[in-house]
Amino acid sequence: MIPFINLKKEYSSLSEELNQKILNILQSGYYILGDEVKKFEEDFSDMIRIKYAVSVNSGSDALFLAINSLGVGNDDEVITVSHTFISTADAIVRTGVKPIFVDINPETYCIDVSKIEDKIIDKTKAILVVHIYGHPIDMDPISKLANKYNLFLIEDAFQAHGA
Numbered sequence: 001m002i003p004f005i006n007l008k009k010e011y012s013s014l015s016e017e018l019n020q021k022i023l024n025i026l027q028s029g030y031y032i033l034g035d036e037v038k039k040f041e042e043d044f045s046d047m048i049r050i051k052y053a054v055s056v057n058s059g060s061d062a063l064f065l066a067i068n069s070l071g072v073g074n075d076d077e078v079i080t081v082s083h084t085f086i087s088t089a090d091a092i093v094r095t096g097v098k099p100i101f102v103d104i105n106p107e108t109y110c111i112d113v114s115k116i117e118d119k120i121i122d123k124t125k126a127i128l129v130v131h132i133y134g135h136p137i138d139m140d141p142i143s144k145l146a147n148k149y150n151l152f153l154i155e156d157a158f159q160a161h162g163a
Contacts (some may be wrong), residue, residue, distance in 0.1 A: 047162060059158040063091035063128070070125050072097050072125045078154075079119050080128040081111035088130055088156060100124070108135045116145055127153035150163035 011018070025036055037055055045053035056062045067078060073095045080088055082101040092099040100119050105112045111129050129144055131135050139155070146153040157163070 058087075059156070060087035060091060062158075063087060063154070063156060064094050067091055067095045067097065067126065067128070070126060070152050075123055076125040077118060077121070077123045078126045078128050081130050081132075083109055084130045084132060084156070085158075088128065092128065097125070098123075108137070109133055110137045111142075113138070113141045113145075116142065120145070120149050120151070121155055124127060124149065124151060126154055128154040128155040128156060130158075131163060134160050134163050136160055136163040 004082070015037060022035065025034070028034055028036070030036070041053045041055050044055075045051065048130060072095060074080070075082065076097045077100045078092045079100045079102055080092065083104045085156065089099045089101075102111050102115045102119055104110060109132050127142060129139075129142060131137055136157075137155075143153060
């Protein structure tokens, strides 16, 4: 059997650096916030060329907070891709909003941009795209759709940091 991902191999290549970081955090006593988190947020915002980055405990909660911050309500809808981790739909549902699923582009496994517009109705408040397996989505056509219909646009890059 060929594993989908070999986490032991990934860890072994970074083990010294990771172990030292973990030890530093444990010795500092700052398991939340602290200098390591501040440095991570600064380094990450620099890497993706944005002014600010705020880290949270999980990608699931990051999506929930992003959707919740939009002021969406129970009758609203968020369009997202059908092929993603459960956290994408869960974050939408936890805010009381209905997820509307769009099929994938079979070459990238990302949302099929050509199928989004057909799903937009008056209740649609946002499009949540997922950059998956390291494949970044071409955001230009999705941004144009979001602007055309005055929709919020959320990017889930959990599996494509820096891609």
